[in-house]
Amino acid sequence: MIGSLELLASLRPLHICIGKTGHITQSGRSIAKLGSGNLVGQRFLEVFEVQRPSRPSDMTGLRQLSDQVIRLRFRAEPDLALRALVLDDRSGGLILDISFGIAVVSAVRRFGLTAKDFAASDLAVELLFLQEAKSTAMAASFNLNTRLNGARLAAETEALTDGLTGLHNRRALDGALMRLGQSETDFAVLHMDLDRFKTVNDTLGHATGDTVLKQVADVMRAQTRQNDLLVRMGGDEFVIICPGLTDHLRLAGLSDALISGVSDPTLTERQGAQIGASIGIAISASGLEPATIIDRADIALYAAKRAGRGCHRVWTPDMGTSLSELDA
Amino acid sequence: MxxxxxxxxxxxxxxxxxxxxxxxxxxxxxxxxxxxxxxxxxxxxxxxxxxxxxxxxxxRSQDVILEDIGAYLITHQKHASIRRLMRFGGDSFPELLHSLDELPGRTRLAVSGLDLPQIRVREPILHQYTIDCVGPPAGFGHVLVGLLRALADDYGTLAVLTHVGRRDEAEVIEVSIVDTGFAEDRGFSLSDAAEATVQ
The missing domain is CATH 1.10.260 (434 Repressor (Amino-terminal Domain))
Structure with a gap:
């Protein structure tokens, strides 16, 4: 029959035998690879620090941990958490069967361990396989998520943008109005309609019409502030939302600049095809739905057109709350 | 799929x-x-x-393409992690062959939902192996031939691999190991994982 110490040496590469004086008398073949060299002859508690369940400072304290699983670490490698089963060797000494637990991944990297450093029955290598496989699969998933997220952002932007002019579209306006409705921010709505645009489209063709619309968008970008929302509602109809801007004088100045920019004869590059713009303005008031403000800007726009086009009007209570009232 | x-x-x-x-x-x-x-x-x-x-x-024929795909998975730098995962199978090419029975299980551990055919390995005569692949996807045997040929190289082993066609329900591969010390082993250490997983 094989001797017990020999049996221990062949089966448990990570064991330590401690004599009754507290000195290490034998260690498994892999222990020496853990950075502290050959431990035989050294005092166990000088090489290791036992952390749980108690912190024994001598052999008597250590012996009281028999048959328990303890947490310990090398004093020279404080980052490597180990655990061990403590066994009484029945002749005054102790045997510790050590394992890395979940720290096996970092231990293998730190000390360059190989499959032979573990007991044949140990699942350490399977754990390492799984860890690597998981990292590889996670990397692939992460990759996919990154690409999908990029596509989602692009699709979201596209869904809120007018393809021709690059301005926002009606859907973006709805979202912005909803957010404004929930906030305390005052804002102005400018509803702008191009004058004589239909003539340009009919006489110079749709391609020229499209170019003109793009140039109108450029004029709008040049005249507005960065956080104003510029929307093409469709056709030759535009809406500008100006958060925080309610001053009548400044709104009048903005409208004049827009109308004069749009009316620039070089915009269409041909004589006789000059367009213009009419603008209706409404300003938010507490307790009113954003949709009501939009309606008021619409009414004011109609008033501007009736006043002879090429001008702006700010909504006033005498204009009423619907287009039919205005006509009456 | x-x-x-x-x-x-x-x-x-x-x-x-x-x-x-x-x-x-x-x-x-x-x-x-x-x-x-x-x-x-x-x-x-x-x-x-x-x-x-x-x-x-x-x-070129589908069989050849599938074999090339197997070799590509082991040799292309982009898939260094696959080579490593395969090398977990054994310290030598014969050990790896004997671990192939576990390949579908290991693959499922790595990526659940990636189902490979059942693999049976026998060594009826020393250094002469017969590998049976049973179940879908059809043609996997050819991928395995390419994979193992590249891995034999990786271990520095000289081996002859042949896909001998279908027998009953199985794709059958025959492997004959000529020399396990034919060339230098490209090497494998557990602790290289950090670099491999960055790929």
């Missing part, structure tokens, strides 16, 4: 022949997916359509 299978075919065609070839394969196959994602599921019927389109566009 798992996206990794399609993604691998796409990567193989793109890396070995260029993305123009892949576009042509897609058009010829009539498959309505221009680019496959590794971590999504796809219609199993796409596999057959893609492989036959590959065979026509690349002007």
């Amino acid at each position: 798992h996206g990794l299978i399609f993604r691998t075919i796409q990567a193989f065609v793109t890396d070995s022949f260029g993305s123009d070839y892949w576009s042509r394969v897609i058009v010829r196959s009539g498959v309505d997916v221009p680019s496959f994602e590794a971590m999504l599921q796809y219609e199993p019927a796409h596999l057959c359509a893609l492989l036959s389109a590959c065979a026509e566009e690349l002007d």
